[in-house]
Amino acid sequence: MPDKRKVFVVSNLCTGCRTCEIACAVEHSQSKTLLGAISEELPPRYRIQVQAGDDLKLPLNCLHCEEPDCLFACKSGAVSKNPETGQVSVDMSRCVGCWMCVMVCPFGAAQPDHHRGKVIKCDLCEGRAGGPACVEACPTRALFYGTNEEFRAFIEEMKQIGIIGKSA
Amino acid sequence: MNYVIIGNSAAGIGAAEAIREVDAESAIVIISDEPESAYSRALISYELAGWIDKGELTFRPPEFYTEKNIEVQSGQRVVKIDTSVNEVHLRGGDTVPYDRLLLATGGSPQKTGVKGEEKEGVFGFRTYGDLQKIYKSVKKAKEGIVLGGGCIGLQAASGLHHHKIKTTIAITSPHLLSQVADPECGDFFQALFEDNGIKVKTGVKPLEFKGGDRIETVLFDDGTELPTQLVITGKGVKPNTDLAQGTKIEIDWGIKTDDRMATAEPNIYAAGDVAVTKDRVSCESTVNAVWPCAYEQGRIAGLNMAGKKVAYDGSMRMNAADFFGVSFISIGIVKPVDAGYESHSYFSQDQKIYRKMVFKGNHLVGAVLVGIVDNAGVLTNLMRKRVDVSTIKNDLLQGRYDFAVMSKLIKDQMESFQEPEYQEIVVV
Amino acid sequence: MANSRISVDPATIKAHDHAREREIPTVWERHEAMQPICAFGDLGLCCTICYMGPCRIDPFSKEDVGGACGAKKDTISARNFTRATAAGAAAHSDHGRGVCQVLLDAARGEAKDYQISDIEKLKTLAAELEIETENVSYADLAAQVARRFFDNFGQSEGYIDLIKRAPEGQQQRWKKAGVYPRAIDREVVECLHRTHIGVDADHRSLILQAVRCALADGWGGSMIATDVQDVLFGSPKPVRAKVNLGVLKQDQINVVVHGHEPLLSEMIVVASRDKEILDYAKSKGAVGITLSGICCTANEILMRQGYPVAGNFLQQELAISTGAVETMIVDVQCIMPGLTEVAGHFHTQVITTSEKARIPGAKHLQFEEHRALDFAKTILKSAIDNFPNRDAGKVDIPQEMMDLVAGFTAENTFHHLGGTFRSSYRPLNDGIMSGRLRGVVGVVGCNNVRIPHDSGHIALVEELLKHDVLVIQTGCSALACAKAGWLRPEAAKEKAGQGLREICETVGIPPVLHMGSCVDNSRILVACAEMVKEGGVGVDISQLPVAAAAPEAMSEKAVSIGLYAVASGITTFYSPAPRILGTPAVLDYLTKGMEKDFGACWVFEDDPIKAAHGIIEHLDRKREALKLDPMMYPVKISRSA
Numbered sequence A: 001m002p003d004k005r006k007v008f009v010v011s012n013l014c015t016g017c018r019t020c021e022i023a024c025a026v027e028h029s030q031s032k033t034l035l036g037a038i039s040e041e042l043p044p045r046y047r048i049q050v051q052a053g054d055d056l057k058l059p060l061n062c063l064h065c066e067e068p069d070c071l072f073a074c075k076s077g078a079v080s081k082n083p084e085t086g087q088v089s090v091d092m093s094r095c096v097g098c099w100m101c102v103m104v105c106p107f108g109a110a111q112p113d114h115h116r117g118k119v120i121k122c123d124l125c126e127g128r129a130g131g132p133a134c135v136e137a138c139p140t141r142a143l144f145y146g147t148n149e150e151f152r153a154f155i156e157e158m159k160q161i162g163i164i165g166k167s168a
Numbered sequence B: 001m002n003y004v005i006i007g008n009s010a011a012g013i014g015a016a017e018a019i020r021e022v023d024a025e026s027a028i029v030i031i032s033d034e035p036e037s038a039y040s041r042a043l044i045s046y047e048l049a050g051w052i053d054k055g056e057l058t059f060r061p062p063e064f065y066t067e068k069n070i071e072v073q074s075g076q077r078v079v080k081i082d083t084s085v086n087e088v089h090l091r092g093g094d095t096v097p098y099d100r101l102l103l104a105t106g107g108s109p110q111k112t113g114v115k116g117e118e119k120e121g122v123f124g125f126r127t128y129g130d131l132q133k134i135y136k137s138v139k140k141a142k143e144g145i146v147l148g149g150g151c152i153g154l155q156a157a158s159g160l161h162h163h164k165i166k167t168t169i170a171i172t173s174p175h176l177l178s179q180v181a182d183p184e185c186g187d188f189f190q191a192l193f194e195d196n197g198i199k200v201k202t203g204v205k206p207l208e209f210k211g212g213d214r215i216e217t218v219l220f221d222d223g224t225e226l227p228t229q230l231v232i233t234g235k236g237v238k239p240n241t242d243l244a245q246g247t248k249i250e251i252d253w254g255i256k257t258d259d260r261m262a263t264a265e266p267n268i269y270a271a272g273d274v275a276v277t278k279d280r281v282s283c284e285s286t287v288n289a290v291w292p293c294a295y296e297q298g299r300i301a302g303l304n305m306a307g308k309k310v311a312y313d314g315s316m317r318m319n320a321a322d323f324f325g326v327s328f329i330s331i332g333i334v335k336p337v338d339a340g341y342e343s344h345s346y347f348s349q350d351q352k353i354y355r356k357m358v359f360k361g362n363h364l365v366g367a368v369l370v371g372i373v374d375n376a377g378v379l380t381n382l383m384r385k386r387v388d389v390s391t392i393k394n395d396l397l398q399g400r401y402d403f404a405v406m407s408k409l410i411k412d413q414m415e416s417f418q419e420p421e422y423q424e425i426v427v428v
Numbered sequence C: 001m002a003n004s005r006i007s008v009d010p011a012t013i014k015a016h017d018h019a020r021e022r023e024i025p026t027v028w029e030r031h032e033a034m035q036p037i038c039a040f041g042d043l044g045l046c047c048t049i050c051y052m053g054p055c056r057i058d059p060f061s062k063e064d065v066g067g068a069c070g071a072k073k074d075t076i077s078a079r080n081f082t083r084a085t086a087a088g089a090a091a092h093s094d095h096g097r098g099v100c101q102v103l104l105d106a107a108r109g110e111a112k113d114y115q116i117s118d119i120e121k122l123k124t125l126a127a128e129l130e131i132e133t134e135n136v137s138y139a140d141l142a143a144q145v146a147r148r149f150f151d152n153f154g155q156s157e158g159y160i161d162l163i164k165r166a167p168e169g170q171q172q173r174w175k176k177a178g179v180y181p182r183a184i185d186r187e188v189v190e191c192l193h194r195t196h197i198g199v200d201a202d203h204r205s206l207i208l209q210a211v212r213c214a215l216a217d218g219w220g221g222s223m224i225a226t227d228v229q230d231v232l233f234g235s236p237k238p239v240r241a242k243v244n245l246g247v248l249k250q251d252q253i254n255v256v257v258h259g260h261e262p263l264l265s266e267m268i269v270v271a272s273r274d275k276e277i278l279d280y281a282k283s284k285g286a287v288g289i290t291l292s293g294i295c296c297t298a299n300e301i302l303m304r305q306g307y308p309v310a311g312n313f314l315q316q317e318l319a320i321s322t323g324a325v326e327t328m329i330v331d332v333q334c335i336m337p338g339l340t341e342v343a344g345h346f347h348t349q350v351i352t353t354s355e356k357a358r359i360p361g362a363k364h365l366q367f368e369e370h371r372a373l374d375f376a377k378t379i380l381k382s383a384i385d386n387f388p389n390r391d392a393g394k395v396d397i398p399q400e401m402m403d404l405v406a407g408f409t410a411e412n413t414f415h416h417l418g419g420t421f422r423s424s425y426r427p428l429n430d431g432i433m434s435g436r437l438r439g440v441v442g443v444v445g446c447n448n449v450r451i452p453h454d455s456g457h458i459a460l461v462e463e464l465l466k467h468d469v470l471v472i473q474t475g476c477s478a479l480a481c482a483k484a485g486w487l488r489p490e491a492a493k494e495k496a497g498q499g500l501r502e503i504c505e506t507v508g509i510p511p512v513l514h515m516g517s518c519v520d521n522s523r524i525l526v527a528c529a530e531m532v533k534e535g536g537v538g539v540d541i542s543q544l545p546v547a548a549a550a551p552e553a554m555s556e557k558a559v560s561i562g563l564y565a566v567a568s569g570i571t572t573f574y575s576p577a578p579r580i581l582g583t584p585a586v587l588d589y590l591t592k593g594m595e596k597d598f599g600a601c602w603v604f605e606d607d608p609i610k611a612a613h614g615i616i617e618h619l620d621r622k623r624e625a626l627k628l629d630p631m632m633y634p635v636k637i638s639r640s641a
C-alpha cells in the first residue's frame, strides 16, 4: 500500500493564530530561524494560508489532489505527482511563472510569487526531519500529517475524547 | 492492444500518460512530424524573450519515453488513415497499425491572406522550427512588427524587444487583448507596453508586405508604411484536420468529439487544439486551444482508449500570462454579447489592478484578473462546476474569493463537489 | 527536557529532577507546553489594544497594511514597548510609594514597629530636598521627606526631585529630548494614554515617552524606594551570608519570604528572633527557625540582616518542592501563580500578604503595617503549626550552599576601595584611569526560562572578570553569581584578571559586588553620577567606561530598567530582546538612534560570551575616547567560545 501522507486540516480546532504560516515561512527561509527569516533580503513565503470564513478558520495548503489540475495545466512540465507518495511537487528549476497552475488550482493552493517569478506551493517540507513544519507548529493540533486512514482514526479519537463535537 | 498517437505535444503526452496508468503492457507509439522530442510550444515565446534558457522547452524529462515504454517516431508525418485496415500511413510510405488511434495533431497558424506573405522575414509563431528561423532574422533586424494583440502576440513582441529590436504591435481591433479583455484592460496593457518601449498601433489592417525577397515595409490601411525587417503574424490557429479526410470523422472547424473524446469513427479519438468539445461554461461546441484543455482531453481520451469509462466535463476558455511583472488571467466568457449577462469590473490604475466578473443568472461565467491573480483557480472551479454562487456574489465582486469563501457553497451543493479532496477538507 | 536546558546550577537541577520524578510540573514543563511560542507576539507584531482587534502584522507580507485602525508595525511594537515600560515603572514606583507610606506612618507613630534606623541618611536626604533640618525632630523630618516624595508621584508642576542627582550632561540631553520626568504617576498614566487607540502613532515619540517614564522610575520611584528603605531599615553594610537551596534545614522550620518589599520581611526577621516564637518552634519538635528569601525580598534581608537566600526567580517553585518549606510568605512581583500548584503536592502553605496580590490556592492574610510585628508573629506561628504536617518521606533538600558577601551601596561600595580613611570615589576612578580596572559593569536582572537558569549571568560575568571589569550586581542576577561563589573575596584570586585581583585583594572585596535588589539599580545610577563628579573618567555618564547587562531579562520591570539605564547614558546589553524585533524602525531607534539622543544604546545579544566581548569592546572605546592609560594587564579575547 503506497504511503500517501499529507497534511489534513481539522478546521474547527483552528484558532486562527497563523503559527503554521510563520513556521512554514521560516522553514522555507535561508536561515531557518525566525529572526533570520524576517530580515532576509527576499523574505520567505508561506505555503499555507489561514483563510477566514463567516465562522470558519481554515488553514489551507496543497491537497496533493488525486487528479491535480495544476499538473494538467503546467505547460513547462514543472509539476509532477509521485505515484508512490501521492505528493504533487513543483520542480522550481522548471517553473517559468506562467501562472497556469494558479489559474486552475481549485483551492488557491498554488500562489504566484512575483518576487521570484515562480509558483509557491506546499512541498510537504520535503527532507525536513520532523515532518511538515506547519503540523509541528500548530498549538491546537488542527493540522495532521499522515495517511487518510490515520487521519480518520485521529478524528475518531478526537471525537471520543470530546475535543471535537460528535455531530461534526 | 496497439495504441497509436499522432502528436507529441500536450494532448498526445496526456493520453500516453493516462494509458500507462491503466495499461502498463501494451505498445504505445507516438508519431510526430516535428523532429524534436516533446517540447512545450507555449514556451517558445519564453525562450525568445530570454525568460528561460535556450533549449529548456521540454516538458518531460529525456528518460520519459523509455521509462514509460513508449515508442516515439519523430519527424514522421502521417499522411493518411486507412480505417478499413486500422493503419496510418507515414509520408515515407511506412504504415503503422493501430487498435486505438488518437488524433492530437493540434493546429497551424492561419494564413493572413495579405499580399507578400511569403517573403523572407515574415513568420508564423507556432513551432520550435519557427523560433529557429526567427532567431536567424533577429540578428539582422532593427525594426520588427507583430501582427496580433493576443497573449501570444504580446509575448512575441516582448521577445523581439528583448533582442533590442524596435518593436511595434499592430492590430485591427481598437485595443489589445480584444478577445479576452475589455478596452479598459487592453488600454492598461497598451500603456504598460508603451512605457516599456514597445509601440502599439490599433485599428489598422495590413494591406501589403513590401520589399524584394525580404520584407522591407508593411503598408497599413490607414496609409502608413512602417519599415521592418521582421514580421510575426498571429492571426490565430486552424485545427490540423486534414487526416480526417476519407474517414467518417466529422469536422466542424475542428474534429467533433463526444464526451469520451471519441470521434464518429470507431476506435479513433481526438484531443487538444484539433478537437471540438463542449465548452463547460457556454455549453457551445468549440475548440478551446489552450494547454490545460489539450492535456486534459488527451488524458480523458487515453483513459477511454485504455478501456476506462471516463466522461469529459468539457473544455474551458482560459489563459494566463505575465507581462513586465503584471499578471493577467482571463477565464470563461469575458466579453458577453447578449443581454443575459451581468458584468462588474473594478480598475485601479495606480495599483495596477483590474478585475472583472461576468455572471449569468446565479452562475459565474467569466473573470479577468490583472495584477493580483491569487486564487484565480477558485473562480475557474466555480465556473467549471457551474454552481450557484448567489450567496457569495458580493464577496466575489469585492475580490474575496479564496477557498474559505467558496467553501460555503459546498454543503448546499454537495453533488457538485464529489472529488475526494472536498471530503477531506470539510470533514469536520 | 535536557538538564542542560534547565540550569547550570547543580542544586536547581537536583531539585528539578526531584519535582520531575514526582511529576510535579514547574515553570520548565509549563513553558514547554507553551510551545510553539506565537511568533507574532514574540516579534511584537500583535496588538490587543483596542477591541476591534486583536490585530497582527504579517512579518513576511509584501506590504504592511497595518492593523484595523491602520497602525503599522512601528506603531504597534512601540506601543507595546511603551506599555511594558509603564508597567515596569509602575511596579517599582508603587513599591516606592508603599515604603514612603510606612515612613510617614512610622514618623507619625502609627506604625510603631518601624523606626528610623539611618538618621544620617535621613538628614542627607532632607538636605538634598532642601528641607530645613535644624531644630526639627527626626520624626518630623521623616514625615516631611515622606510627604515630599509623595508629591513626586502626583505633583502637577515641576519635576521629580532626585533627577537632580544626575550629571549636567544627562540633564541637558533629557531636556533637549523633551523627556525630563515630571511626576512618576503622571508619566505612567501618560504612557497608557498615548498608547490608547488613536493617540500617539509615531514610534519615536512613543519611545521617548517611555524613556521619560523609565527615568521617573530609575531616578524616581526606584530611587525613592531605595533611599526610604535605607532610612527605615538602615543602609546595608557588607555582611557574610549563605545562598542556595541548601540553606533550607531538615530539622528546622523553614520559612521563605518571596517577593519584593522589605516591609514585612524585616518584621519577620525580628519575630523570628523572638524567644517566645523560638520556644514555640521547639515545642513542635523543630531545632529552630530558618528564615530565608527568594528574589528581591531575599536581597533585602540579605544585605541588611545577613539572612540566607534560598534561591532566585526560577528556584521559587523548587524551594517548595524540596518538601521542607512550612510557609512561603509572598507580597508582590515575580511571584508565580504556579507556586500554589506545587505547594499542593506538599504540606507547604503559601500566604499572600499584599492587598495587591492574591493567588488562587494561597491563604491570604492581610498585612497591616500598624501591627506589623504581631502580624509577623502570627504568620510564624502558623508556620510552626504546619511543621508537624511535613512528610519526611517527601523531603529532599539539595545540599548545595555557597558563602557570599553582600551589602554594598553607592555610598559605601567604592569607599572601600580607598580604605576607611580615604572615603571617596577617587580610588575607583584612579583604578580605571591607570588601567588596572577596565571599567565597571552592572549585571542585573531576572532569570528567564527561555535561557538555561543562571547560565547567562554566569557566563557573562566570568568573562568580564577575566578582563579586569569590576562587576556590580543586583536582583536575581546577583544571586546567580553568588551561587557560583563569585561574591566571596576569594573569588578574586580564582576568577579575576590581574588588575582587578590586585584591587580586590588590597581592599578585601569580592570582584563582584552585591548592590541590592532591583529597585537598588538606582544605586548604580548614583554611583555613576558619583564617578562623574569625582572626575577624570568623563563629564557625562555616557563617557564613563561603564555598561550594563541583563542577560536573562524576564519582566516588564527589566524593560524599564534597561530603558532608564540607556537613557542615563549606560549602554545596556540585554537578552532576550523586548518584543520589538519584528520592527526594524523601533529596533533601529533602540540600538542606534538612542545613541544620538542619549549617548548610549541597547545591544541585543543572546550569546552571553559575545555580549561580554561586546561590553569589553565598548569599555575600550570609552577608554580610548578619554585617552586613559592602556590596560595594565592586557588579556586577549579568545574568540573560540
Ligand SMILES: Cc1cc2nc3c(=O)[nH]c(=O)nc-3n(C[C@H](O)[C@H](O)[C@H](O)COP(=O)(O)OP(=O)(O)OC[C@H]3O[C@@H](n4cnc5c(N)ncnc54)[C@H](O)[C@@H]3O)c2cc1C
Binding pocket: A075, A098, B006, B007, B008, B009, B010, B011, B012, B031, B032, B033, B034, B040, B041, B042, B043, B044, B045, B076, B077, B078, B079, B104, B105, B106, B107, B125, B126, B127, B151, B152, B240, B243, B271, B272, B273, B274, B289, B290, B291, B292, B294, B318, B319, B320, B321
Ligand atoms: C507561442 C505560443 C504560446 C502559447 N501560450 C499558451 C499559454 O500561455 N497557455 C496555454 O494554455 N496555451 C498556450 N498556447 C497553446 C498551446 O500550446 C496549445 O494549446 C497546445 O500546444 C495544444 O497541444 P496539442 O497537443 O493539442 O497540439 P500541438 O501542440 O499543436 O501539437 C500537435 C502535435 O501534432 C503533431 N502533428 C500534427 N500533424 C501531424 C501529422 N500529420 N503527422 C505527424 N504529426 C503531426 C505535431 O508535430 C505536434 O507534435 C501557446 C501556443 C503557442 C504557439
Ligand code: SF4
Binding pocket: A061, A062, A063, A064, A065, A068, A069, A070, A071, A088, A104, A105, A106, A107, A108, A109, A110, A121
Ligand atoms: S496545487 Fe492545487 S491542484 Fe495542485 S495538487 Fe495542490 S491542491 Fe491540487
Ligand code: SF4
Binding pocket: A073, A074, A075, A076, A077, A078, A079, A090, A094, A095, A096, A097, A098, A099, A100, A101, A102, A118, A119
Ligand atoms: S507557474 Fe510554474 S508550476 Fe505553475 S504552471 Fe507555470 S510553470 Fe508550471
Ligand code: SF4
Binding pocket: A007, A023, A024, A027, A046, A047, A048, A061, A062, A121, A122, A123, A124, A125, A126, A132, A133, A134, A135
Ligand atoms: S507541509 Fe511544509 S510546505 Fe506544506 S504547508 Fe506545511 S509547512 Fe508549508
